[in-house]
Amino acid sequence: MSSSFLLASGSPRRKELLTLLGYQFDIIIPNIEEQQQPEERPQDYVARLSREKAQAGLVLSQVQNPQLSLPVLGADTIVVIDQQVLEKPVDYNDSKRMLQQLSNRKHQVMTAVTVATEQKFKTTTVITDVCFKPLTEAEIQAYWHSGEPCDKAGSYGIQGIGGRFVSRIEGSYHAVMGLPLMETDLLLSDFL
Numbered sequence: 001m002s003s004s005f006l007l008a009s010g011s012p013r014r015k016e017l018l019t020l021l022g023y024q025f026d027i028i029i030p031n032i033e034e035q036q037q038p039e040e041r042p043q044d045y046v047a048r049l050s051r052e053k054a055q056a057g058l059v060l061s062q063v064q065n066p067q068l069s070l071p072v073l074g075a076d077t078i079v080v081i082d083q084q085v086l087e088k089p090v091d092y093n094d095s096k097r098m099l100q101q102l103s104n105r106k107h108q109v110m111t112a113v114t115v116a117t118e119q120k121f122k123t124t125t126v127i128t129d130v131c132f133k134p135l136t137e138a139e140i141q142a143y144w145h146s147g148e149p150c151d152k153a154g155s156y157g158i159q160g161i162g163g164r165f166v167s168r169i170e171g172s173y174h175a176v177m178g179l180p181l182m183e184t185d186l187l188l189s190d191f192l
Helices: 012-020 042-064 092-102 137-145 161-165 173-177 181-189
Strands: 005-007 025-027 072-081 084-086 106-116 121-132 166-170
Touching: 005 012, 012 173, 012 181, 042 072, 042 106, 042 121, 072 092, 072 181, 084 092, 092 137, 106 173, 106 181, 121 173, 121 181, 137 161, 161 166
Parallel strands: 005 025, 005 072
Antiparallel strands: 072 084, 072 106, 106 121, 121 166
């Protein structure tokens, strides 16, 4: 069966989640600078990144295969606390700072998904509240040494060891993982 769209992401989690939905797709990895603009609200930032990834994926696919025109899905996930975006940690101290900020508090995970063609694009953003239990310094250090937080927004992954820190969520578990299933399925149905 041939692909019905392109996923503009190298994320193994997004690939796994789209496969769960039963879609056939190929992967294309555009290079997008992920930098929040001054005065840009977190929700606007994550939506812009998903849009830029989808549109860059579209351009890249047209360069690589001009006669094939498939919709492109781009997505981005950010972690937000006190209106501050927590990006991927640069080192242990950065990770520790983030996890201490999240400890015993509620934060938001925002995932935006965009599907784009040459004619149109559509973006949807899902916001989930996530509550953390109180974290000890020993837990934070052990978690860092597991390697899991190194490439994760907010320095944790809910689907892995980091799930042990989560006391409650209100919203979409899959959006916290990186791709809200229901919303993505509805979005793709508009394009396929």
